Amino acid sequence: MTLRPGSLTFLIIAITACAAPNLSYAQAVPKVVTVYIDSVMAADTNEGTDPKLAPMGQKLRGLFGFSTYSLVMHNEGQTDCGKMIAFTLPGGKILHVQPRAVDGDMIAMEIVLFDGTRPMMTTDLKLRNNGTLIVGGPRYERGMMIISIGASTGGSHPMQAQVGTPAQANTR
Amino acid sequence: MAECGEISMMLGAFEDSELEPNEMQEVAFHLARCESCTSILADYSTIGRDLRSIAAEPSLAGFSSAVIARIDRLPQPMLTRIKRFLGRQVDSVGAGIAWGGAAVAVAIMTIVMITPYADQFANRGPQSTAIAKAERAAAQAANQAADAAASEPTMADNDSHADISRLESENHSVAVWSEPRRDTTVIWLPDQP
Numbered sequence: 001m002t003l004r005p006g007s008l009t010f011l012i013i014a015i016t017a018c019a020a021p022n023l024s025y026a027q028a029v030p031k032v033v034t035v036y037i038d039s040v041m042a043a044d045t046n047e048g049t050d051p052k053l054a055p056m057g058q059k060l061r062g063l064f065g066f067s068t069y070s071l072v073m074h075n076e077g078q079t080d081c082g083k084m085i086a087f088t089l090p091g092g093k094i095l096h097v098q099p100r101a102v103d104g105d106m107i108a109m110e111i112v113l114f115d116g117t118r119p120m121m122t123t124d125l126k127l128r129n130n131g132t133l134i135v136g137g138p139r140y141e142r143g144m145m146i147i148s149i150g151a152s153t154g155g156s157h158p159m160q161a162q163v164g165t166p167a168q169a170n171t172r
Numbered sequence: 173m174a175e176c177g178e179i180s181m182m183l184g185a186f187e188d189s190e191l192e193p194n195e196m197q198e199v200a201f202h203l204a205r206c207e208s209c210t211s212i213l214a215d216y217s218t219i220g221r222d223l224r225s226i227a228a229e230p231s232l233a234g235f236s237s238a239v240i241a242r243i244d245r246l247p248q249p250m251l252t253r254i255k256r257f258l259g260r261q262v263d264s265v266g267a268g269i270a271w272g273g274a275a276v277a278v279a280i281m282t283i284v285m286i287t288p289y290a291d292q293f294a295n296r297g298p299q300s301t302a303i304a305k306a307e308r309a310a311a312q313a314a315n316q317a318a319d320a321a322a323s324e325p326t327m328a329d330n331d332s333h334a335d336i337s338r339l340e341s342e343n344h345s346v347a348v349w350s351e352p353r354r355d356t357t358v359i360w361l362p363d364q365p
Contacts, residue, residue: 124338133334137361
């Protein structure tokens with residue numbers, strides 16, 4: 001089969017026109033998810049709220065009845081949907097976060113919390129864009145560990161702690 | 173009037189019609205009156221016919237293509253060679269490019285459709301939405317059953333900031349609640365004694 005140059009050009013334009021809507025849709029869907037992790041120590045030692053926690057400290061005070069909230073570590077990292085990102089947290093905890101898909105304003109993800117090598121909790125959830133999931137309870141130093149997990153498809157997370165340099169995260 | 177000696181020198185050329193018009197006329201005028209020269213011309217004609225019948229004519233098969241190929245091998249200006257090359261490529265490779273382009277386009281569309289974007293299309297269907305709701309309801313029922321055995325109360329709220337479809341833990345005292353006013357869902361994992 002032979003095609004003249006005119007027919008060839010028409011064929012390529014036609015195929016490109018058919019594929020363009022799909023490509024433009026694919027480009028419109030965000031793939032990169034930024035994950036924010038704040039590790040907070042909560043205790044009843046009457047030391048108040050760490051200024052670095054603002055504005056998350058106010059939320060923590062509303063959720064729990066502790067008198068002390070101290071930011072221990074802040075981590076954040078970016079990963080693609082389907083790609084797991086790992087965070088090393090205080091107290092020998094390890095957090096694996098794997099965004100699965102972005103569906104409208106919701107981010108589907110799997111979260112696994114390890115205590116060393118032992119999985120403590122595994123959950124699948126859909127988190128609203130810029131939303132927060134709090135995992136708490138494990139003992140840590142004088143109180144308990146509260147882990148705030150935020151995810152965003154855009155820029156900065158509104159509830160993230162006010163810290164300088166973000167800690168390193170490992171992705172695989 | 174020309175002598176036979178002069179005319180006989182021109183008879184071969186006359187036979188082949190190679191003389192000038194005035195010479196042709198002169199020879200013809202002489203032949204009309206000279207039997208000797210006419211006889212010699214007849215011999216020329218006979219010899220010519222015999223020679224043509226004996227000689228084998230070379231075959232002309234492939235002659236044209238050989239000549240064209242030889243012309244092509246002659247040194248050509250660069251621009252001409254480029255034009256000829258492109259012309260041949262368009263003619264012979266055009267179909268290949270078309271099929272290749274079509275294959276690439278199909279591959280791109282396939283990649284787009286089998287990636288998570290396709291799941292998003294699929295999940296918008298009413299049937300899949302119903303299945304997803306049923307799965308969430310089953311998960312919530314399972315969570316509630318597990319919570320009944322737990323020591324701490326648990327509350328799941330579909331309108332919370334997070335929609336939990338699966339929660340596994342070795343800790344039987346896991347508590348889940350949401351704070352719609354604070355757009356937060358909490359999973360509480362107290363250390364087991």
